[in-house]
Amino acid sequence: MLKLHDLSVEFDEGFQLKHINWQIEQHQHWLITGANGAGKSALAAVLVGYGDILAGHTEGMPVTIGWVSFEAQAELIQAELKKDDADILDVISLGTPVSEIIFTDDIDPLIAKSLIEKFELNYILERAFRKLSTGESRKVMLVRALSCHADLLVLDEPFDGLDRGAHVMLQDHLAEVVQHTPVVMVLNRFDEIPNFISHIAYMEQGELRHQVKRDDAQAFAELYQLLHLKTTDMQVPAADTDKAATELIPQQPLVKLTNISIKHSEMVLIKDLNWTIEPNQHWQLSGPNGSGKTALLSLITGDHPQCYSNDIFVFGYQRGHGESIWQIKQHIGYVSTALQWEYRVGTSLRNVIISGFYDSIGLYSKSSDRQKHIADQWLALLGMHKRGDEPFNKLSYGDQRLLLIARAMVKHPPLLILDEPCLGLDDINRQLVLALIEKICGAKETSVIYVNHHAQDRILGIDHYLALEKSADNR
């Protein structure tokens, strides 16, 4: 019934909605969600007719709209205050009484009266609207919006400022209204979503990024996590001080590869490569398939047998002088698609995170209470609170990836290697992973090596680049 075609809209503050394609069908009830500043309220306001259309067009816009929002409320109060200013007589303005605000021509008085009863607003009907508390004026806005036989209800954070009783009352009332009127609701918090919401629109940076059906449980859960990661105040949990890795000397490079060559049979994969990674440098490693990206990284992690026949200095060890790979791995967090394939153990989510302390696939050591606590903090950060006992192999592919990133970071390693961390993920899971990486990079002194195919896909905060090419005898 209502369509936005590739719509770009500008608002007073210069905020823009970009390329919105959206369609609301009869009997659909939408929730618009997203982080602060993502454009949720702006999108709702567009339905009401706000903003200057820069491009695209709309179709089937509703005539009568019931609108509740912080902006609408502010606007009304602003108008009241203006009336006060405009009063040139030297008398104190009483302001417009609530009854006048409510009972305008476009309002069905019967419905309005019953709602006034329900919200217990009789006692304020004769008070000046501008003297009301926030909660009271919000209720007045609701009565107006719900009494106007709207073609569409646009409810932007309708529960904000309502007391418990009013909240329940409104939920119940809406459940009836939605039988005949479509609703678009803006909510910051997923746990308040009313049952009648059938679709969810996820906004980010002025764009409508995801549209998800409520009954698609998988997508719904992912959206919940994404919103959680984008909005949570939670920080990356601390490392386990009881099981700290050996100290590194800050003046030494983390990694120094000198004239590296990797050969498979007679084929030379990498020849005479030099690469030094200093502490706190972020690197992007790129190159086509088969250019040796993963092989090069496995020289650093100690997973490539030729790490013993090359000149490799890592975390204070010259390789091949009596060190064990576990002494190397304690300084590295590592995530890749291959790791995910190998990590096919039926262990719990909590144990997968704890296994990062031991660099093991599966958990074979007795974990401490502190480690369990840290793992639970990570789960909370990932929006997987109270799911610690679920089996890892039953998780969705994207959730598994998130968990493996948490596993890699749980010990706060000086080097985090992300080998194509978004490979094989759909858009929403990609954003989940990137949101988590941003959170990690923002919080820590960890150096990151980010690997992908394309040198042009640049990641914020990365300032060093190494591009591999296929060697001549490997084309």
Place this chain on the structure above:
Amino acid sequence: MSNNYFNTLPLREQLEQLAKCRFMHMNEFTEGVDALKGKKMVIIGCGAQGLNQGLNLRDSGLDVSYTLRQSAIDEKRQSFKNASENGFTVGTYEELIPTADVVLNLTPDKQHTPVVTAVMPLMKQGACLSYSHGFNIVEEGMQIRDDLTVIMVAPKCPGSEVRAEYVRGFGVPTLIAVHEDNDPQSQGLALAKAYAVGTGGHKAGVLMSSFIAEVKSDLMGEQTILCGMLQTGSLLCFDKMIDKGVDPAYASKLIQYGWETITEALKYGGVTNMLDRLSNPAKIKAFDLSETLKDIMRPLYNKHQDDIINGTFSSTMMADWANDDVNLLGWRAETGQTAFEKTPAGEMEISEQEYFDHGILMVAMVKAGVELAFETMTAAGIIADSAYYESLHETPLIANTIARKKLYEMNATISDTAEYGCYLYNHACLPLLSDFMQDIDTDVIGRGLSGDDNGVDNARLIEVNHALRSHPVEAIGATLRGHMADMKKII
């Protein structure tokens, strides 16, 4: 050829050695690989065990190189490629053995005598010679120079798994032993423990045993329940199903993956749990079948154990070695031509539970084989711990090789010694069970019991459950699996 070492010992010592087996505590490994730090370890042979153990030991910070025969190096054979492409130093016996503090003999049993004879004169005074199987010492009576320390470190899994588990941060259960006649500096145990740590074995559990207990129990387990019973069972069950009109592709799949599925239950909770996976009527059926099977097969298990203990088995096999493996190769070819081997598994879906419900006879065969092998071994003086590991514990590992590529893969993965014993068992067991198989129908193999009535007699069920749970292999199994759980292998 020298004398059978075991047969030279007085009975008192034979019994003492057979009874050696102790599950070691984690805190016995606190010194890690220290006893081997800075020592030069030279591995002879670079097959699956040789390569993968070497990779683990090197990743644990130890100095590892490989020695091969001149011809293997000159011709760049697979063993040479395995070692050199993984960045190891490779040299001839003459080049590397004199520098070695520890020589790890990881060649096949058959080559032990020529290999050890060739390297022993080259070894440094006071060095250590390590085996992963005691056959050469115990059955062939190889005499080792007095100044050398002789130990055994035997990971109880195929080489590929030794590596895979290490990379995951774990290990595989490992048996260690010191040859007491060759421990002049009393350092054998320290070296064996450090070696087990280097391969990751200490994380999964280490058994301290003796060369004799290892050989006598290992031979018995592999040729009876592990390989023999699964081979005989596969052939009999398949032929019966074909005979009764079951779709060959289904029959092939049921057997190929069935052993693995039902023994997975065995791995987690012993024979009891494996039978508990069946319905009550099916459980009683499987129990009755297994009791009959045990009665029929007991003399065969006794014969295998007797031949192993008194050396008949090894001398027979060594005669075949001397005869260019005529018997072994003939039997191998014969296995490749069986109907089961030649019928590919179908594409149909078989649920995990269906493998139990339609494979009641297979469950009965595993139960009979495990219990008989365990009973026979312990009756011969082998301690229960050893008997458990060499019977029940390893059955799922062998079943897994059948799931990968049927009997061919199983026989290719196991040692020539196990393969030889497996064929001996199979040839004796097939005719032994022919009458028994006459009465078998598809209710116990291929189609399952008719599902109308799940009723059973209370008294009979209690009797069966009690018998299952009170078998001695269940008691020791519960204890040893408990140790494993303490090791926190979180599966």
